[in-house]
Amino acid sequence: MALLEVKDLEVNYGLIKAIKGVSFDVNEGEIVALIGANGAGKTTIMHAINGIIPKFAGSVTLADKDITAIHAHKLLPLGMAQVPEGRRIFQELTVYENLQMGYYIGRDKAQFKARLEEMYSRFPILKERSSQIAGTLSGGEQQMLAMSRALMSGPKLLLLDEPSMGLSPLYVNTIFDMIKEVNKMGTTVLLVEQNAKKALSIANRAYVLEIGKIVKTGTGTELLADEDIRRAYLGG
Amino acid sequence: MDFIITLVNGLSMGGTYAMIALGYTMVYGIAKMLNFAHGDIIMIGGYAILVGLSVNPLLAVLFSMLFCMLLGVLIERVAYRPLRGSSPLAVLITAIGVSYLLQSIILAIPQFGADTHYVVIIKDLGSLQIGEVLIGYDTIITLAITIVVMVSLTLFIKFTKTGRAMIAVSEDRDAARLMGINVNFIITLTFAIGSVLAAVAGFCSLLDTPWLEPYYGSLPGIKAFAAAVIGGIGSIPGAMLGGILLGIVECLCNSVQEIAPYTIAIEFIILILILLVKPTGILGKKRREKV
Numbered sequence: 174m175a176l177l178e179v180k181d182l183e184v185n186y187g188l189i190k191a192i193k194g195v196s197f198d199v200n201e202g203e204i205v206a207l208i209g210a211n212g213a214g215k216t217t218i219m220h221a222i223n224g225i226i227p228k229f230a231g232s233v234t235l236a237d238k239d240i241t242a243i244h245a246h247k248l249l250p251l252g253m254a255q256v257p258e259g260r261r262i263f264q265e266l267t268v269y270e271n272l273q274m275g276y277y278i279g280r281d282k283a284q285f286k287a288r289l290e291e292m293y294s295r296f297p298i299l300k301e302r303s304s305q306i307a308g309t310l311s312g313g314e315q316q317m318l319a320m321s322r323a324l325m326s327g328p329k330l331l332l333l334d335e336p337s338m339g340l341s342p343l344y345v346n347t348i349f350d351m352i353k354e355v356n357k358m359g360t361t362v363l364l365v366e367q368n369a370k371k372a373l374s375i376a377n378r379a380y381v382l383e384i385g386k387i388v389k390t391g392t393g394t395e396l397l398a399d400e401d402i403r404r405a406y407l408g409g
Numbered sequence: 410m411d412f413i414i415t416l417v418n419g420l421s422m423g424g425t426y427a428m429i430a431l432g433y434t435m436v437y438g439i440a441k442m443l444n445f446a447h448g449d450i451i452m453i454g455g456y457a458i459l460v461g462l463s464v465n466p467l468l469a470v471l472f473s474m475l476f477c478m479l480l481g482v483l484i485e486r487v488a489y490r491p492l493r494g495s496s497p498l499a500v501l502i503t504a505i506g507v508s509y510l511l512q513s514i515i516l517a518i519p520q521f522g523a524d525t526h527y528v529v530i531i532k533d534l535g536s537l538q539i540g541e542v543l544i545g546y547d548t549i550i551t552l553a554i555t556i557v558v559m560v561s562l563t564l565f566i567k568f569t570k571t572g573r574a575m576i577a578v579s580e581d582r583d584a585a586r587l588m589g590i591n592v593n594f595i596i597t598l599t600f601a602i603g604s605v606l607a608a609v610a611g612f613c614s615l616l617d618t619p620w621l622e623p624y625y626g627s628l629p630g631i632k633a634f635a636a637a638v639i640g641g642i643g644s645i646p647g648a649m650l651g652g653i654l655l656g657i658v659e660c661l662c663n664s665v666q667e668i669a670p671y672t673i674a675i676e677f678i679i680l681i682l683i684l685l686v687k688p689t690g691i692l693g694k695k696r697r698e699k700v
Binding site: 223225244245246247248249250254255257261262263264265266270273274275277278322323326 | 570573574576577580581583584585586587588589590591592694
């Protein structure tokens with residue numbers, strides 16, 4: 174069953190059509206990747222799904238509920254969390270307070286504690302730095318914090334926007350391992366990535382985006398083997 | 410001895426400025442706009458006290474706080490929210506328009522008009538004598554209120570979920586939305602808190618300067634704005650520091666007869682000097698972007 178379904182989505186920036194009718198779906202339990210070059214519209218799609226920028230046309234449904242016109246802050250209670258591009262952690266708050274913000278909609282103290290411990294055991298560095306101002310963390314640590322923050326609410330669906338951007342290869346591996354693990358534990362993942370090779374290697378299915386349109390779709394392994402994809406995105 | 414009295418008076422006056430400056434800085438930090446009508450909320454609060462005084466002084470102050478809170482929320486809802494996302498210049502002009510509107514409303518009410526009203530909230534307040542030092546109770550009340558306001562606001566911001574959500578919204582509105590934070594609610598709350606603080610500052614100000622007229626809030630408003638900028642606009646401790654600094658400077662200048670006529674000029678020269686050395690204000694931070 175499709176957990177997230179995007180139908181004929183169109184987004185305009187002024188007179189420029191950025192997204193020209195995009196449809197895709199994410200089934201429960203899957204990792205679905207959206208790959209494409211810079212400027213293909215990946216982040217625009219993410220922002221349109223979560224309501225931060227307005228949609229010109231099309232519809233979005235989450236678990237059979239129409240969320241096309243919903244306010245961004247009402248999506249988390251419905252089970253959809255997002256790690257935005259550039260991580261966007263709260264730099265002036267401590268690591269602990271950032272994680273608390275991730276549980277903003279929650280009310281259960283015991284559940285908060287349990288989730289906090291879960292994140293700390295996954296990334297011990299966050300526990301070590303829990304009272305440190307988040308702005309002082311390295312890029313990789315900030316990405317761990319951003320992912321942990323998004324998982325604090327216990328989402329059904331996690332949207333990840335360029336999680337590998339600006340990270341050293343070592344951190345990229347850590348982050349992708351975590352994505353797989355989170356998925357194994359039952360969270361569905363929609364992943365937007367420029368690092369196509371990495372994304373395809375962990376994705377069940379993927380969509381290839383070119384200048385606002387989906388030009389190809391298939392399983393991760395299929396696309397990894399595809400000649401055109403190899404030439405365009407995987408460096409031969 | 411005179412110096413101590415001047416200092417205490419300065420602290421008290423600075424406290425009033427700080428409370429007004431907090432309104433500017435919080436709205437700037439969270440709603441990303443300069444609310445130039447903020448000073449006029451003080452004035453409206455003064456008139457609310459004037460109306461309430463016919464019943465009871467304490468009720469008058471509480472009524473003024475409530476009235477200003479509702480007014481602040483209403484102004485945000487009607488004048489500023491529809492402009493969210495439009496150019497900062499449009500919002501600024503609107504704020505100036507709201508400022509004139511509030512003044513004109515008072516002018517248009519026949520009972521108030523352009524007349525100056527002498528507002529006595531507490532009769533014959535008197536002074537406290539400690540040794541040779543004589544301090545007016547109005548000063549003491551203002552100081553006490555300032556301390557309570559600052560401590561409770563700091564605790565609220567630091568230790569409540571809503572307080573931290575305010576910091577989150579001021580830092581990154583979209584990221585805050587993704588946490589499930591209702592940004593509109595946080596902005597409304599900010600206006601409510603800022604306007605209540607303006608009403609309280611209006612009350613303190615009336616204890617010291619009881620002549621109420623439609624432009625009563627203009628000069629304190631501008632000075633408190635300067636205080637917020639000195640401290641670093643957007644920073645809550647900065648507004649407190651800037652306000653108190655400005656109050657002390659003002660009282661020190663006023664205590665010397667030869668300098669007193671130039672007090673306001675000196676205050677704004679200090680503002681310029683601080684901005685030349687530290688353009689973000691004393692505690693203001695430049696946002697770093699980490700990629």
